[in-house]
Amino acid sequence: MNRPPAFFDNIIALPVPLLGLFLLAYWFAVAGIVHWYMVPWIAGRDGLKLGRLEAEVPAQIGLAFGLLVSFIAVPVWDQHNQAIESARAEAAAYREMAEAIDDGEAPQNVKAHLQECVAFLLENEWPKMAHLDSPRFAAPPLRDLRGAIHALPESQLQSELQDLLKQAAAARDTRLRIAASRPPPARWMIIGLLAVLTLLGVGLIHAESRRGRRVALSMVAIGISCCFVVLFAYTRPYLGQFAVIPEDLQSLASDLQSGSGSWAQTSPPVVR
Numbered sequence: 001m002n003r004p005p006a007f008f009d010n011i012i013a014l015p016v017p018l019l020g021l022f023l024l025a026y027w028f029a030v031a032g033i034v035h036w037y038m039v040p041w042i043a044g045r046d047g048l049k050l051g052r053l054e055a056e057v058p059a060q061i062g063l064a065f066g067l068l069v070s071f072i073a074v075p076v077w078d079q080h081n082q083a084i085e086s087a088r089a090e091a092a093a094y095r096e097m098a099e100a101i102d103d104g105e106a107p108q109n110v111k112a113h114l115q116e117c118v119a120f121l122l123e124n125e126w127p128k129m130a131h132l133d134s135p136r137f138a139a140p141p142l143r144d145l146r147g148a149i150h151a152l153p154e155s156q157l158q159s160e161l162q163d164l165l166k167q168a169a170a171a172r173d174t175r176l177r178i179a180a181s182r183p184p185p186a187r188w189m190i191i192g193l194l195a196v197l198t199l200l201g202v203g204l205i206h207a208e209s210r211r212g213r214r215v216a217l218s219m220v221a222i223g224i225s226c227c228f229v230v231l232f233a234y235t236r237p238y239l240g241q242f243a244v245i246p247e248d249l250q251s252l253a254s255d256l257q258s259g260s261g262s263w264a265q266t267s268p269p270v271v272r
Helices: 007-012 016-043 056-104 108-131 140-150 156-180 185-205 210-234 247-258
Strands: none
Touching: 007 016, 007 210, 016 185, 016 210, 056 108, 056 156, 056 185, 056 210, 056 247, 108 140, 108 156, 108 247, 140 156, 185 210
């Protein structure tokens, strides 16, 4: 299995408060299993069967868990930032194309194709970004726009429009590639196993004190849940509460539809 199961998308799509509650309930359930079953089975009901476990053992496991979370969080955040930048670059290229078309007095069919292309991206392509399975997405309006630009007479305007179209296409390719990527299941299996081992180690340290064990396991379960909330909330840039929203493209589509000649700089796409 190269991809996480389908229900994984449903979990990530939850609002962050619900996602936090779900993960908190899950890891508290795991901590409960450790407290009520695993520790008594290993160390006995009185906690004396195993002997004293040194704190360095779970500390090393917890350190490995923390380092793995850090190593995973960095590329996750980098990919999310890359998704935002690609959305900004794509919208900026199309906006500059609209400005160049107006200033260069290009044929109206070129601007009409640009409007159709932007509308297609917003109405057909972006709604499928959250569950896109392939980095290839057919865009006939984009091909029509490319053909209309190539049909222009050779001039500075044509060269400028071709360069801007290449920039927009490159940003779009980056966006589609990010949308089609999925975190490998092995990543979550390994980090989940380390989290369970961390809980088990903490439980065995407090094997002789049931009350102290409950407190310690509860604190560690809360910390593990927070780590998973951060990872889950940002692991898919186009899915969930913090999904990238194409506000720049939406503003451009509104300006093209209204025929506005004001191409003021718009705010960058936000995440929610």
